[in-house]
Amino acid sequence: MTIREIAQLAGVSNAAVSRYLNGGYVSGEKKERIKKVIQETGYQPSMQARTLRTKKACLVGVVVPKINSESISRVTEGVGQVLSERGYHMLLASTDNQADKEVMYMKIFENYPVDGIILIGTMITAQHRKFLKESRVPVVVIGQYTRLANCVYHDDYGAGKAMGRAVGRALALYPEGRAAYIGVTREDKAAGAAREDGFCAGLKAEGQELEEEYRRVSRFRMEAGYEAAMDLLKKKDDIVIISCATDTIAAGAMEAILDYRKENGPEKESDTDGSKRYRFGNSPVKVTGFGDNQFLKAVTGGIPTVHFAYKTSGIKGAELLLDVVEKEERIPVEMKLGFQFVEAPGWSGGQQAE
Amino acid sequence: MTIREIAQLAGVSNAAVSRYLNGGYVSGEKKERIKKVIQETGYQPSMQARTLRTKKACLVGVVVPKINSESISRVTEGVGQVLSERGYHMLLASTDNQADKEVMYMKIFENYPVDGIILIGTMITAQHRKFLKESRVPVVVIGQYTRLANCVYHDDYGAGKAMGRAVGRALALYPEGRAAYIGVTREDKAAGAAREDGFCAGLKAEGQELEEEYRRVSRFRMEAGYEAAMDLLKKKDDIVIISCATDTIAAGAMEAILDYRKENGPEKESDTDGSKRYRFGNSPVKVTGFGDNQFLKAVTGGIPTVHFAYKTSGIKGAELLLDVVEKEERIPVEMKLGFQFVEAPGWSGGQQAE
DNA sequence: CTGTTAGCGCATTCAG
DNA sequence: CTGAATGCGCTAACAG
Numbered sequence: 001m002t003i004r005e006i007a008q009l010a011g012v013s014n015a016a017v018s019r020y021l022n023g024g025y026v027s028g029e030k031k032e033r034i035k036k037v038i039q040e041t042g043y044q045p046s047m048q049a050r051t052l053r054t055k056k057a058c059l060v061g062v063v064v065p066k067i068n069s070e071s072i073s074r075v076t077e078g079v080g081q082v083l084s085e086r087g088y089h090m091l092l093a094s095t096d097n098q099a100d101k102e103v104m105y106m107k108i109f110e111n112y113p114v115d116g117i118i119l120i121g122t123m124i125t126a127q128h129r130k131f132l133k134e135s136r137v138p139v140v141v142i143g144q145y146t147r148l149a150n151c152v153y154h155d156d157y158g159a160g161k162a163m164g165r166a167v168g169r170a171l172a173l174y175p176e177g178r179a180a181y182i183g184v185t186r187e188d189k190a191a192g193a194a195r196e197d198g199f200c201a202g203l204k205a206e207g208q209e210l211e212e213e214y215r216r217v218s219r220f221r222m223e224a225g226y227e228a229a230m231d232l233l234k235k236k237d238d239i240v241i242i243s244c245a246t247d248t249i250a251a252g253a254m255e256a257i258l259d260y261r262k263e264n265g266p267e268k269e270s271d272t273d274g275s276k277r278y279r280f281g282n283s284p285v286k287v288t289g290f291g292d293n294q295f296l297k298a299v300t301g302g303i304p305t306v307h308f309a310y311k312t313s314g315i316k317g318a319e320l321l322l323d324v325v326e327k328e329e330r331i332p333v334e335m336k337l338g339f340q341f342v343e344a345p346g347w348s349g350g351q352q353a354e
Numbered sequence: 355m356t357i358r359e360i361a362q363l364a365g366v367s368n369a370a371v372s373r374y375l376n377g378g379y380v381s382g383e384k385k386e387r388i389k390k391v392i393q394e395t396g397y398q399p400s401m402q403a404r405t406l407r408t409k410k411a412c413l414v415g416v417v418v419p420k421i422n423s424e425s426i427s428r429v430t431e432g433v434g435q436v437l438s439e440r441g442y443h444m445l446l447a448s449t450d451n452q453a454d455k456e457v458m459y460m461k462i463f464e465n466y467p468v469d470g471i472i473l474i475g476t477m478i479t480a481q482h483r484k485f486l487k488e489s490r491v492p493v494v495v496i497g498q499y500t501r502l503a504n505c506v507y508h509d510d511y512g513a514g515k516a517m518g519r520a521v522g523r524a525l526a527l528y529p530e531g532r533a534a535y536i537g538v539t540r541e542d543k544a545a546g547a548a549r550e551d552g553f554c555a556g557l558k559a560e561g562q563e564l565e566e567e568y569r570r571v572s573r574f575r576m577e578a579g580y581e582a583a584m585d586l587l588k589k590k591d592d593i594v595i596i597s598c599a600t601d602t603i604a605a606g607a608m609e610a611i612l613d614y615r616k617e618n619g620p621e622k623e624s625d626t627d628g629s630k631r632y633r634f635g636n637s638p639v640k641v642t643g644f645g646d647n648q649f650l651k652a653v654t655g656g657i658p659t660v661h662f663a664y665k666t667s668g669i670k671g672a673e674l675l676l677d678v679v680e681k682e683e684r685i686p687v688e689m690k691l692g693f694q695f696v697e698a699p700g701w702s703g704g705q706q707a708e
Numbered sequence: 709c710t711g712t713t714a715g716c717g718c719a720t721t722c723a724g
Numbered sequence: 725c726t727g728a729a730t731g732c733g734c735t736a737a738c739a740g
Binding site: 258 | 398402430459612648652
């Protein structure tokens with residue numbers, strides 16, 4: 001069904017139909033005829049051809065590392081909100097945490113085309129840089145800092161440091177206890193390098209140290225967190241706190257701790273008394289995370305974590321993007337968003353919620 | 355950068371460039387010149403125009419109700435796997451559980467266009483039916499039964515019944531205890547009607563009944579599960595099991611139970627002894643779900659739930675779709691996938707993992 | 709207000 | 725093998 005067929009059926013020119021569709025000048029009578037024909041035929045104009053002509057698709061593409069993530073869904077929620085308010089629709093592409101796929105999907109979006117691209121970034125490789133420099137559609141990066149595009153990111157270092165300090169203080173209650181850290185690849189400047197460096201800085205500020213044998217690198221998956229935590233528990237018997245770079249990893253670590261305790265004999269005493277006790281085989285190892293995952297909080301009562309304004313970063317990112325798409329705003333913007341430390345109920349008192 | 359500019363720079367015709375790009379006849383020498391120019395300019399052909407010509411985008415659109423869901427991500431994982439094996443890419447659109455948006459995004463995909471659409475369905479409205487009948491691109495529906503398109507769905511009724519029987523048997527240990535059910539809208543034939551009806555049938559088979567005051571309807575969100583469960587706990591003091599239509603809702607219910615117990619005085623006894631005890635204000639209310647959420651299992655140790663072959667349904671759905679896209683397969687297919695009941699460790703013995 | 713016309717960037721005839 | 729010409733479906737001048 002093409003516009004010309006509609007025009008013929010309605011006995012008008014194709015231009016008239018086009019104008020009808022786009023709110024131009026059409027006399028009342030013809031308007032009726034056209035309307036009727038469109039009704040009957042169920043005609044829908046081809047975005048395809050329209051976009052070829054107008055260079056405008058009212059679509060923005062969002063590239064995400066994975067689908068099944070609370071933090072990412074909070075970002076896309078913010079993005080989607082702004083987009084729909086301003087008459088755009090959102091298409092998503094998931095890369096399954098493969099950085100090269102990020103570039104591939106951005107290219108697909110670029111010449112599909114969409115009006116703008118939002119990248120929820122994991123790492124900025126040479127490929128990324130090349131694309132960002134050459135892209136013919138505007139891009140904004142969320143979650144990573146880059147000077148090659150407008151970006152909005154979070155204070156991961158500050159968050160890490162706050163967590164490091166909190167852990168350092170908690171550690172003071174366990175004279176011989178140590179903290180461990182399960183991070184993610186440092187190629188991820190935000191969730192990898194910044195959080196870990198901040199964490200170490202925070203620990204140091206409290207007079208603690210994080211040695212190499214107390215560190216692990218995990219993928220962004222619960223299973224990977226499980227493995228890393230289990231390995232730590234087996235190798236080091238003085239760990240009393242395991243801090244993780246994400247709440248998802250923390251969930252895996254919690255599972256590992258449950259299993260570890262199951263294997264290494266049942267608990268002999270309730271934990272409720274002992275804030276001064278530390279682990280030698282069976283005491284309560286505590287876990288911290290980043291991201292303020294609500295699901296985790298609901299079923300566990302909560303662990304110490306950091307709340308990032310993910311939805312806000314989505315909103316700001318989308319606004320930035322549309323500003324350059326529509327108003328051709330040319331001034332580069334880098335936006336850094338703060339964080340909020342989230343304490344766990346009863347945690348600093350020594351007990352983690354059951 | 356258009357194909358014509360490349361042609362000029364290479365000193366050939368646009369047709370030659372087009373052939374070069376699509377593997378047609380080009381002499382070795384020209385091939386080199388074209389290759390060089392494309393390298394230098396970083397030219398990328400417009401899918402846009404190409405698709406307008408060829409009617410083929412090597413793209414399929416997947417419409418999902420929400421992003422942040424383990425079950426949905428398992429489906430899209432399966433879909434993405436098949437697609438990428440066969441040279442297609444996957445674009446996602448999330449509807450935030452609004453059925454009308456499902457149709458809207460299918461229309462966007464239809465005339466964007468993509469080669470095929472996969473709908474992870476929540477409900478089939480009149481709008482949906484209209485679209486499925488008239489769509490010019492093939493659609494397969496995953497998760498719901500429909501005769502208007504190829505579909506692959508799960509045995510939700512059977513799963514519900516299995517759960518109903520299990521709950522019924524567990525209930526026998528609590529002479530005066532009752533089960534409650536938190537469902538979702540019955541407009542969702544699969545997760546709503548089928549699971550609930552199956553559940554009731556299963557209960558009945560064990561000689562139990564599910565009265566109206568023991569039912570609630572929730573949205574697909576943890577918070578909604580929390581509210582529903584809290585309401586049940588407050589209104590009925592003989593509930594010992596709350597069965598939920600999804601694991602996400604179950605997580606909310608678990609949180610509600612934690613909170614409820616916190617408010618209504620601390621536990622006086624350990625739960626470990628008492629399989630015969632039932633709740634009067636403070637005993638262990640148990641929760642069941644559907645979907646086999648791994649995150650939930652990790653942090654809680656697991657609740658009774660049902661495993662659906664979500665990834666498989668994604669794989670099968672994508673294969674079905676590509677068969678009609680590529681081979682123009684015309685025989686309608688309806689595929690029903692079974693389920694697997696997942697017991698909770700130590701549950702039937704009366705104790706839920708802490 | 710209306711119809712005619714000229715492309716948008718590309719793939720594909722069809723003559724060379 | 726190659727290039728010129730045609731049109732995919734639509735919108736935006738433009739001349740009525």
